[in-house]
Amino acid sequence: MDIHEYQAKELLAGYGIPVPRGGVAYSPEQAAYRCTAIGGSAWVVKAQIHSGGRGEAGGVKICHSDHEVEDAANGLFGKRLVTRQVPAGKCVYRVFVEETVDIKQELYFAIVLDRAAETISVIGSAQGGMEIEELAESDPDALVRVTVEPAVGFLEFQARELAFALGLAPSQIAKSSQLFRAAYRAFRDLDAALLEINPLAVTAEGDLVALDAKMSFDDNALFRRPDVAELRDRSQEDPRESHAADRGLAYVGLDGDIGCMINGAGLAMATLDMIKISGGEPANFLDIGGGASPERVLKAFRAVLRDEKVKVLLVNIFAGINRCDWVAQGIVDAFDQLDVAVPVVVRLAGTHVDEGQRIIRDSRLPIVTADTLAEAAEQAVASAAVARRTTTG
Numbered sequence: 001m002d003i004h005e006y007q008a009k010e011l012l013a014g015y016g017i018p019v020p021r022g023g024v025a026y027s028p029e030q031a032a033y034r035c036t037a038i039g040g041s042a043w044v045v046k047a048q049i050h051s052g053g054r055g056e057a058g059g060v061k062i063c064h065s066d067h068e069v070e071d072a073a074n075g076l077f078g079k080r081l082v083t084r085q086v087p088a089g090k091c092v093y094r095v096f097v098e099e100t101v102d103i104k105q106e107l108y109f110a111i112v113l114d115r116a117a118e119t120i121s122v123i124g125s126a127q128g129g130m131e132i133e134e135l136a137e138s139d140p141d142a143l144v145r146v147t148v149e150p151a152v153g154f155l156e157f158q159a160r161e162l163a164f165a166l167g168l169a170p171s172q173i174a175k176s177s178q179l180f181r182a183a184y185r186a187f188r189d190l191d192a193a194l195l196e197i198n199p200l201a202v203t204a205e206g207d208l209v210a211l212d213a214k215m216s217f218d219d220n221a222l223f224r225r226p227d228v229a230e231l232r233d234r235s236q237e238d239p240r241e242s243h244a245a246d247r248g249l250a251y252v253g254l255d256g257d258i259g260c261m262i263n264g265a266g267l268a269m270a271t272l273d274m275i276k277i278s279g280g281e282p283a284n285f286l287d288i289g290g291g292a293s294p295e296r297v298l299k300a301f302r303a304v305l306r307d308e309k310v311k312v313l314l315v316n317i318f319a320g321i322n323r324c325d326w327v328a329q330g331i332v333d334a335f336d337q338l339d340v341a342v343p344v345v346v347r348l349a350g351t352h353v354d355e356g357q358r359i360i361r362d363s364r365l366p367i368v369t370a371d372t373l374a375e376a377a378e379q380a381v382a383s384a385a386v387a388r389r390t391t392t393g
């Protein structure tokens with residue numbers, strides 16, 4: 001789960017990390033009110049969307065009066081901001097108004113999980129401001145990486161090493177290493193999966209301030225972090241994914257037109273690969289899990305068909321704990337209760353497969369059956385191609 005910049009800054013401030021003074025606003029009037037409450041003579045108005053790259057997309061504006069703040073906010077509210085990270089764009093419903101900071105240097109700082117090595121990486125660079133992907137490509141040597149063993153933690157000497165590697169002045173080493181370790185504590189204590197401060201600004205006075213902050217969290221740990229869970233903003237999520245998540249389905253939205261309903265994450269990945277090999281594009285990843293009841297199958301059907309791009313639905317079940325007859329019943333129920341306007345390809349194998357196939361056959365519904373995964377993928381790709389031709393021609 002991702003959160004907004006202003007929420008991340010509030011969390012980080014709680015761990016002692018310096019952030020500019022600011023306030024969130026839900027309307028242009030409130031934005032103007034925020035700047036008078038903050039005081040000073042210049043402010044930054046920042047679009048709050050779940051994406052980076054807002055600066056170059058026109059989502060960060062420096063203003064010199066409350067009128068300018070109101071105008072800037074007015075221009076952002078309701079706008080779909082298209083960034084390099086989110087080509088489809090995300091809508092702005094909140095802005096963050098902050099005091100400006102006199103920036104002398106912009107650093108990059110991040111903490112990420114290194115899944116392969118089962119460790120945590122702390123990454124820093126003296127060249128902040130630009131996106132990490134860009135930096136990694138243009139000047140990989142400018143990135144400093146420190147490996148942290150989770151059982152040991154981010155030690156003082158490692159934090160100091162990072163501070164020296166970033167070229168910070170001797171007078172800044174103590175406070176910067178303190179800041180780095182505070183960020184690590186926030187990352188660990190809150191079950192974060194990513195923490196990025198870019199830029200981490202060095203001010204004219206030599207202080208370090210988090211000018212931007214991005215955090216995302218492990219969904220599987222949200223149950224024990226209610227104060228993090230409540231920061232969720234559905235307006236920023238893929239509506240297909242929120243719908244499925246609310247119904248306990250493991251669903252990831254993709255860009256293709258072949259809807260998928262599969263049991264098991266491994267089989268789901270293999271099915272997506274098979275679709276691609278057969279020349280098609282999956283519309284989603286969906287794992288219905290083990291022991292799925294007909295009701296659950298019906299819910300999964302509904303989740304897949306909500307996506308208007310879907311031109312064919314592929315069901316691939318290799319039942320171990322699952323029962324093919326339950327899945328088949330769920331499919332028949334779906335035809336009964338939903339408006340299934342696309343071809344459905346079903347491959348069933350494993351527990352109670354004969355009974356499952358009998359239910360499909362006896363229903364006399366226009367369901368295409370397949371015996372193998374390869375055959376099912378080919379059928380689905382062929383059906384999608386036909387559907388594409390009929391809608392475009």
Ligand code: GDP
Nearest residue numbers: 044052053054055056060100101129198199212
């Ligand atoms: P992002 O583009 O989504 O990553 O948004 P950022 O919060 O990183 O803002 C983009 C850029 O705006 C930063 O790299 C800064 O250069 C600039 N910026 C943000 N806040 C301030 C500020 O208070 N003062 C000044 N002068 N520039 C700022």
Ligand code: MN
Nearest residue numbers: 052198199212
């Ligand atoms: Mn940034």
